[in-house]
Amino acid sequence: MLKEFREFAIKGSVIDLAIGVIIGAAFSKIVTSLVNDIIMPPIGLLLGKVDFSKLYWNISGKSYASLADAQAAGAPTINYGIFLNAIIQFLIIAFVIFLMVRQINKLKRPEPVAVPDTRECPHCFTPISKKADRCPNCTSQIEPIP
DSSP: OHHHHHHHHHSHHHHHHHHHHHHHHHHHHHHHHIIIIIIHHHHHHHTTSOOGGGOOEEOSSSOOSSHHHHHHTTOOEEOHHHHHHHHHHHHHHHHHHHHHHHHHHHHSOOOOOOOOSEEEOTTTOOEEETTOSBOTTTOOBOOOOO
16 A cells, blocks of 8 residues: 555656645735735725725624724624635636636647548448448448548
8 A cells, every 4th residue: 555655646646736736825825915915905095995904893792993903802703804805816816727727728739530430321321431332231332432
């Protein structure tokens, strides 16, 4: 079993997967910074100087000045601003992955179309060889295709 696991771990696909996960984690940090530091501040400014990362609903019944104060007090909160940021991050990452897969699919060579070696008998519709001059099913005389 150890030998099988070693063979599995050494395969190129596992290494490719590990590289993809590492690059994905790094890309995720870039997208997080893009959303939090570049995209959301102008949107918040347009919506009346709102910082989305600080939007929350306090469900404890007590009043707190900020999300940090509520969290420091251990109050239960619904952090919908952070959730909105996460949705935007997901959409950006999904769109970039879509673009990458689309480009990879364009680079793939189209598979050659297989030309069938058979044709249909015009009399009984049985599949026969293209080179046949007589149908083996109905024995009709047929012109062979060169």
